[in-house]
Amino acid sequence: xxxxxxxxxxxxxxxxxxxxxxxxxxxxxxxxxxxxxxxxxxxxxxxxxxxxxxxxxxxxxxxxxxxxxxxxxxxxxxxxxxxxxxxxxxxxxxxxxxxxxxxxxxxxxxxxxxxxxxxxxxxxxxxxxxxxxxxxxxxxxxxxxxxxxxxxxxxxxxxxxxxxxxxxxxxxxxxxxxxxxxxxxxxxxxxxxxxx
Numbered sequence: 001x002x003x004x005x006x007x008x009x010x011x012x013x014x015x016x017x018x019x020x021x022x023x024x025x026x027x028x029x030x031x032x033x034x035x036x037x038x039x040x041x042x043x044x045x046x047x048x049x050x051x052x053x054x055x056x057x058x059x060x061x062x063x064x065x066x067x068x069x070x071x072x073x074x075x076x077x078x079x080x081x082x083x084x085x086x087x088x089x090x091x092x093x094x095x096x097x098x099x100x101x102x103x104x105x106x107x108x109x110x111x112x113x114x115x116x117x118x119x120x121x122x123x124x125x126x127x128x129x130x131x132x133x134x135x136x137x138x139x140x141x142x143x144x145x146x147x148x149x150x151x152x153x154x155x156x157x158x159x160x161x162x163x164x165x166x167x168x169x170x171x172x173x174x175x176x177x178x179x180x181x182x183x184x185x186x187x188x189x190x191x192x193x194x195x196x
Contacts, residue, residue: 001195004045005187006036008052008142011176015184016051021191026050026142029124030075033142037149047108047156047194050146051187053164053179054120055127060137061116062163064175067186068118068138070159073104075144076121076131086130103135104147108156114193115186118161120144127169139167160186 006026007013013023022045026036033050040048056062079087109117121136122144133139143159150157162183165174 001047002045003047003049003191003194004040004043005049005051006033006040006146008033008050012052012180012183015180016187018188018191029141030122030145034145034149037146038153041149041153041155045155047158048146048150049157049187049190050142050159051183052140052142052161053176053183054118054138054140054161055165055167056138056163057133057136057167059134060118062118062137064163064165065178065182066163067115067182068161068163069106069109069113069115069190070120070138070140070143070161071106071109071117073120073122073143073147073159074102074135075123075148076133076136076139077123077125077128081130104144104151106147106158108158110190110193114190115160120159120161127167129169133167138163158190160190162186 004022006024008026008028010025024040026033118137120138120143122140162179164179
């Protein structure tokens with residue numbers, strides 16, 4: 001099986017090494033991820049995996065260093081500010097013909113799930129106060145672009161995240177080292193399962 005893993009940063013990839021698995025540093029953010037995902041798909045992998053860290057929302061059941069598989073993503077800061085506040089582009093009452101996409105789902109999750117499933121939102125502005133966080137467990141900066149490109153190209157994909165921090169502008173405490181260790185262990189477990 002040909003597996004490619006995309007890591008947003010070299011830091012997130014720093015503990016992972018597996019000779020039979022191709023790794024790509026995709027870059028941070030939706031734009032860099034869309035480009036890197038498409039380039040990776042051109043190499044015709046059997047499956048693409050996006051692996052990185054994520055912040056967790058206060059209402060989520062997950063804790064720092066938990067590892068999750070992301071089953072849905074929303075590009076949460078895509079939209080308009082109106083007199084009534086921020087409105088997601090998919091819900092904007094505007095008379096224009098365009099694709100109204102909101103929740104993107106992964107249809108390739110292992111059964112039974114190897115890790116808890118999490119709902120993700122992707123943002124270009126982390127911890128933005130105007131987005132709807134009630135629909136999500138975790139926040140990242142790449143997942144929605146990854147999901148969208150894989151779906152459009154009919155590429156099998158998964159996203160795995162380790163929780164590194166709380167999404168809280170008043171608390172800048174990150175457990176980078178332990179969360180990357182957890183991510184690396186989880187990624188090995190996921191790849192072992194895929195290769196069976």
